[in-house]
Amino acid sequence: MNNLIIIVLLSLLMVSCKDSGDIDIQRPLITGVTIAEINPTEVDVYYKTSGTVMAKTISEIASRVMGTVTSIEVKEGDRVAEGELLLTIDDRDIVHKVRAAEQGYKELSKALEAAKQNKHLLNLTYERYKSLYDEKALSEQEMDEIETKKKVADIEFERAQSALERGKATFREVQINLDFTRIKSPISGIVTEKNIEIGNTAVPGIPLLKVEDNSSFRLEVMVDEQLLEKLQVGMPANVYINALNRNVTGQISEIVPVIDPVTRTFLIKIDLNNEELLRTGLYAKALISYGKREAILVPEDAIVEKGQLDGVYTVDDEGIVNYRLIRAGTSFSGGVEVLSGLKEGDRIIVGGIQKVIDGGIFKNK
Structure with missing residues (x-):
C-alpha cells in the first residue's frame, strides 16, 4: 500500500515539473x-x-670668522631679500688689522716708487758711463761697478713690486674678513630657523640662521629599486598634499642612483608646480607613472552599490539583464578598473541605470 502511494506521488511530481517547464516567464521590459x-x-x-x-x-648661514654677535636684524618668519643684513659680529679687532694693513700697503707703495726712481737714475747713469767707456774715458773696473749697481737697482725694484703685491693681498684679506662680520642673506626667502642670540660667540662652520626660498618646492621620496631603470628625469608625477587636501602636479627633476641596502630603495626629487600654500615639512603622497598595461575599465556611474558590495548590470545575448558582483580597483581618467567579475566581450549598462530592473529584459526601441 505504501509503495503504491509513493509511485502516485512521484507521477504527480513528474507531471507538475513537465507542466512548469512550459510556463513563459514574464520579465519586465527595460x-x-x-x-x-x-x-x-x-x-x-x-x-x-x-x-x-x-x-x-x-x-x-654660518659665520666665517669667530667673534661675539653684536646685533641680530631678523627673527624667524621674517621675509628677507638677497643681500639683506641679517646679523653683525664684533669687528673691532679686524678694524685694527685693516688699518695696519692699509698703512703697510701705503709704505710699500712708497718703497716701490723709491725703487723705481733709483732704477731709472741708475739706468741713465749706466748709459752715460757706457758712452764714456766706449770712448776709452773710463776704466773697465769703473764700468763693472756701475753695471753692478744697475743690476742691484733692478733687483730692488722687483723686490719692491713683490712686496707691494703681498701687502695688497694682505690688505684685501683683512678687508674681506671685515666684510664677514656683516652677515647677509645669500638668497631671497623666509628665515625659518635662528640658532644664535646677541652676546653669543659665532664659530665658523656652525649654522646661525636658516633661510629658505619659498618660491619653489620639491617632494623627496624613496622608490623601490626595481624602478631604477624605469624612471627618467622629466617624467610626470601626481602629488597629493594631505594637510592641504590638494592635488599638485610635478615632474621628476633628479634621480639619486644609490640604493639603500636596508630599505632597497633610492631617492628621487620631484619639482612641484607653483603652489602658494606649500611649506617645507608637509607630508605628501605621490603617484608616479612608469609604464603601460591593459585593464578592464567601466564608468564609475555604471557601478551600483548594494550594501557593501559593488556590481554592474550585464546584458546577455538574449537581452536579459542580471546584476553581477565585481571587485573594483584603481580609478583612472577613463573609469574604474575591474579586477574580477567581468571579461572582454561582456556587455554592461552604462547609462539609464535608474531604469534597470534586475532580471528584466532589454528591448532596443
Whole structure:
C-alpha cells in the first residue's frame, strides 16, 4: 500500500515539473538605457610612495670668522631679500688689522716708487758711463761697478713690486674678513630657523640662521629599486598634499642612483608646480607613472552599490539583464578598473541605470 502511494506521488511530481517547464516567464521590459561592450583599455602603471615637501633652495648661514654677535636684524618668519643684513659680529679687532694693513700697503707703495726712481737714475747713469767707456774715458773696473749697481737697482725694484703685491693681498684679506662680520642673506626667502642670540660667540662652520626660498618646492621620496631603470628625469608625477587636501602636479627633476641596502630603495626629487600654500615639512603622497598595461575599465556611474558590495548590470545575448558582483580597483581618467567579475566581450549598462530592473529584459526601441 505504501509503495503504491509513493509511485502516485512521484507521477504527480513528474507531471507538475513537465507542466512548469512550459510556463513563459514574464520579465519586465527595460528601455532607455545605454549598453557598452567591455574591451581592454591601455592605462598607465603607477607607483605609490610618500615623502616630505622641501624648499628647493635652503641656505644654512654660518659665520666665517669667530667673534661675539653684536646685533641680530631678523627673527624667524621674517621675509628677507638677497643681500639683506641679517646679523653683525664684533669687528673691532679686524678694524685694527685693516688699518695696519692699509698703512703697510701705503709704505710699500712708497718703497716701490723709491725703487723705481733709483732704477731709472741708475739706468741713465749706466748709459752715460757706457758712452764714456766706449770712448776709452773710463776704466773697465769703473764700468763693472756701475753695471753692478744697475743690476742691484733692478733687483730692488722687483723686490719692491713683490712686496707691494703681498701687502695688497694682505690688505684685501683683512678687508674681506671685515666684510664677514656683516652677515647677509645669500638668497631671497623666509628665515625659518635662528640658532644664535646677541652676546653669543659665532664659530665658523656652525649654522646661525636658516633661510629658505619659498618660491619653489620639491617632494623627496624613496622608490623601490626595481624602478631604477624605469624612471627618467622629466617624467610626470601626481602629488597629493594631505594637510592641504590638494592635488599638485610635478615632474621628476633628479634621480639619486644609490640604493639603500636596508630599505632597497633610492631617492628621487620631484619639482612641484607653483603652489602658494606649500611649506617645507608637509607630508605628501605621490603617484608616479612608469609604464603601460591593459585593464578592464567601466564608468564609475555604471557601478551600483548594494550594501557593501559593488556590481554592474550585464546584458546577455538574449537581452536579459542580471546584476553581477565585481571587485573594483584603481580609478583612472577613463573609469574604474575591474579586477574580477567581468571579461572582454561582456556587455554592461552604462547609462539609464535608474531604469534597470534586475532580471528584466532589454528591448532596443
